[in-house]
Amino acid sequence: MSRRISAVILLGALLFCAACTNKKVNNPLANVGSKQPDKVLFDRAMDAMKHNRFDVARMTLQTLINTYPDSEFIARAKLAVGDSWYAEGGTAALAQAEIEYKDFETFFPNMPEAAEAQLKIANIHYQEMEKPDRDYTHAKRAEDEYRALILQYPDSKLVPEAKQRLMEVQEVLGEREFEIGRFYFLRQSYPAAIARLASLVERYPLYSGADEALYTLGQSYEGEVTILRSKPFNETQKAQAIEAYTRRAADAYSKILTRYPVMNRAEDAKKRLEALHRPVPTATQAAIAQNKAEEDSRHTTGMVTHVIRGFQKHPDVARASKVGEPPLVDP
Structure with a gap:
């Protein structure tokens, strides 16, 4: 009787091991049978991003970068890594996105997408920017990064957008300085x-x-x-x-x-x-x-919108000018 029980246990153990051996590994290179395996990987990563599977997208993109360093998709893959963090959102993810975009500019400074990377770095700080009476760290960083885009990539089609955002940031910084100056004046x-x-x-x-x-x-x-x-x-x-x-x-x-x-x-x-x-x-x-x-x-904010804005972190930039040239250097 004991021999039968031992045989059953042994057989179960062998079947379990066989199952473990045959289990598929989640390898990004699996089933890549195309003549352009790098393109297959890139397309898979884009599909994963489309479905908000950011971890999968990053792992696939990193596999492409490490396995095919001479691929024509390398630049797009590195930019897409930053885009995955950017799309994921959240303070930690946006900080990582900024690192990736900076790396992209370092490795591919002459590509048209370098201006796009710089714009997204500025936009990260624009999104995190707080009201004039709060911490102005992100407002200053946004100002610096938009200025950098305009000065470094003057022929980019993204310059008009950067200039408008810069005017909005400078409106917030200007309001901050005015409130401080007025505080001292009243005293x-x-x-x-x-x-x-x-x-x-x-x-x-x-x-x-x-x-x-x-x-x-x-x-x-x-x-x-x-x-x-x-x-x-x-x-x-x-x-x-x-x-x-x-x-x-x-x-x-x-x-x-x-x-x-x-x-x-x-x-x-x-x-x-x-x-x-x-x-x-x-x-x-x-x-x-x-x-x-x-x-x-300039635009004016309605009463209802003004009340809603009072509960939001981001400042109201409706009063920012939509025309003119924002200063690119401090006097």
């Missing part, structure tokens, strides 16, 4: 306000609140004059300092009238110049047309 910390606002109007001339920033800058200079008048000081030096601050205030108000003549603060700027007994400049027709085109291109 009469005029030197800090001046530093922020003066930098803002130089770096982001297409910012939708440029006239408000310039007006607040002028008010900050006038605030410094008020403080100077109340302090005991050498009269000659005091007079020189007052004249310097007044001149800078007038310059800020004048710039509203010459660069942003159709915006809300134009009339207020004119009144301040008259009160300071300074010349009131007149904008050229070209400046009026330019500023009008910028203002007409």
